[in-house]
Amino acid sequence: MYPLVIASIAVVAIFIERFNYYKKCRSDTQLITGMLREYIPGGKFDELADALAKDGGIPASVILDGVKCIHLKADQNELIEGASSRAVGELRKYLNYLDTIVTLSPLMGLLGTVIGMVESFNVLSTAQGQPFAITGGVAEALVCTGTGLFVAILSLLAYTYLSQKVSEFIVQIETLDSLYLSFMKGR
Known part of the structure; x- marks a missing residue:
């Protein structure tokens, strides 16, 4: 039971930490889209960076x-791809622990x-064959x-919710990346 209690505490702690992290890491993608359309064609990169x-x-x-890195002779595709990979790695942090707990808890x-x-069966052998001795x-x-099933269900719900949030962030990142890169290419 002690490992299951520890696992359930870990699930709650990971969920709270990730939930707060995701809440803090939101971006207003519509506003950013508008800024990209406004600032990139005009070459206002400092204003864009500040925003x-x-x-x-x-x-x-x-x-x-x-x-x-706009003023450097760096490939914007590679810069954005690297930044995206790093961001997705941060978003997925600790989710593998929830996935493991989902599998491990029932076991x-x-x-x-x-x-x-x-x-219980050892009690039966010492209780001189009384079958009711083992029921308790x-x-x-x-x-x-x-308890193992409860912890697994709790973990699965937390994992599913957080994975959905990560997917939403990935869609936002990919959308803004492609928009940014297309504006840069057109420039």
């Missing part, structure tokens, strides 16, 4: 990495149940399975 920094979100930071619960059942132990052993 993107002010936004502070992850999609804006990806474009900001490209804008900061830990079953292991606890099997150990409890073995102990069996019921107690099944609590492990129920």
Whole structure:
């Protein structure tokens, strides 16, 4: 039961941390789209950089990495691709732990149940064949399975919700990346 309690605490902690992180990392993509249309054709890169920094979100930071290097002879495609990969890595941070807990929790619960059942049958052998001597132990052993399933369901819900948020960020990043790069190419 102790590993399951630790796993459930980890699920809640990861969910709260990621939820707050995603909330903090949002960008106003419509505003950024308008800024890209306005500032890039006019060559107002300093103003664009200031506006993107002010936004502070992850999609804006990806474009900001490209804008900061606009005066260098660097390939904007590669800069944006690298910044996007780094941003997606940050967004997916800790989600693999939730995925592992989803798989591992029911197995830990079953292991606890099997150990409890073995102990219950040991009681049967010492209770001189009284079959009712094991019922309390069996019921107690099944609590492990129920707890493992509960932690797995909780983890799956958290993982699914957070994965959806990551997917939304990825769509925003890709949309802004392609818009930025197309404006830069047209320039």
